[in-house]
Amino acid sequence: MSKPRVATVWLAGCAGCHMSFLDLDEWLIELAQAVDLVYSPIADVKEFPADVDVTLVEGAVANADNLELLLQLRERSKIVVAFGDCAVHGNVSAMRNPLGDPGELVAEAYRDAVTSLHGHLPDPENGIVPALLPRVMPAHEVVRVDAYLPGCPPSADRIRTAVEALLAGTSPELAPTQRRFG
C-alpha cells in the first residue's frame, strides 16, 4: 500500500501554524516515514499536485492567489483541514474587513506610508502582488472543509491529535482544551 499523500498550504496567515507544526519535533521524523509530503511551504514544489489525501490549510482567503489555490486544492484533496484560526474564522487576517475598501489599505501601505520606497506596488506592470479580495474569508466560506483545527496557533499536540486521527481514517475528536480559539 502506498503512503498517504499529505500537503500543507499557507494562505493569508503569519506562518505561525506551520511553525507550530515544526514544534512536533521528533514526531516529524515518524510522520515523514509514514506519509509523502507532496506540497508545502517547507518543500519546494511549484504546483499543487493531484490525488492528495489530507491537506492542512493555514491562513484565510485574502487575495486572488489564495482563492485560486484553495479552489484548486479542494478539487485535488480528499480531506481539507482548516488549520488554525485564520483558516477557521478569518482571525487576525480578517481584521481588515471592518476597514472597508482594500484599495485604500494598499495605498496606505505601498503609496502613502513613510517607509514606501517607490510610492506604488512593486512591479505594477506585471502585477506580481495579487489583488486583494473585497473581504477576507475563512476557508469554509469558499470550499467544503472536512475538519477544523482551531488555535492561534494550534499547539503541536492538537496538530498531532488531528493528523493521527486523519491518517487513521477517522475524523479528529479534539478535547475541549484542544479546540479553544486563540
Added chain:
Amino acid sequence: MAGVNLKIDGVEIEAPAGENLMQAAVRAGVRVPGLCQLDGLSVVGACRMCMVEIAGTPRPRPACATPVGESMDVHTDTPRLREHRRVLLEMLFAEGQHICAACVASGACELQNLAAELGVDHVNFTPPPTRLEMDLSHPRFGYDPSRCVLCTRCVRACAEVEGAFTWGVAGRGRETHLVADLGVPWGEAESCTSCGKCVSACPVGALFEKGTSVGERRVPRALVSTLTARRERESHREVLK
C-alpha cells in the same frame, strides 16, 4: 423553608422552594452553561445559553429564570439543547469582532471558554462589516462595543452593587449598545465612580482595564535603580554627618 423534590439529568435532589434551576443544578452536580447569569446579580435570562428541557413542557426554559417545581424532571444536555447552544454561540461570534488572538480577555473569556466547551470550532455565519469605535475616554478603562455580547452584567453590577447607574442599554436589534449616562463618552460620565465593577462583571473583553493588553504592558523597570540610588544618597548623608 419547604423543600422541593425534583430530578436534574436523572439525579434526584431536594432544593429550597424559590431557588432557580441553575442553582438547583449545582446541587445535582450538573453544570448548566450560562453567560448573562452572574452570582450576586439579578436574573435577566437574556442570553438563552442555559435553556433546559422540562418533561411535559413543550418549549425549553431558561434555567436561571425558572423556579424549581415539585416533581420536575429536568434535562440539561439533550441533542436539541446542544444544537441550540451551538447556534446561539455562533451567532454571538458572528455578531461582533471576536478575535481571541488579538483580545485582552483571551484566556479568561467566557465566550471563548463556552465555544471550546460546547464544540464550536468554526462559525457558519458571516460577521457584519460594520466598524464600531472603541470608547477609550475613561482614564482607567476601555469599552470595545465590537466585543460586547449584551449580557448586561455590567449594567446590573453598576446599578445593583455600586448604585451608580452609569451604564445603560440603547438602540434596538443589531444597533443595541451600551451607553454611559445619557450617551456621553465614558470618561465624561459624571455618575461613574471608576469602581471597576462593570469590568470585573464583563464575561468577554468588551470592558477592560487599560494597560493590560500585550502591547500596553509597562514594567516599572526604574524601580530598582531608583531605590538603590536613593539608598546611596542616604548613606552619603550619613557619612557627611
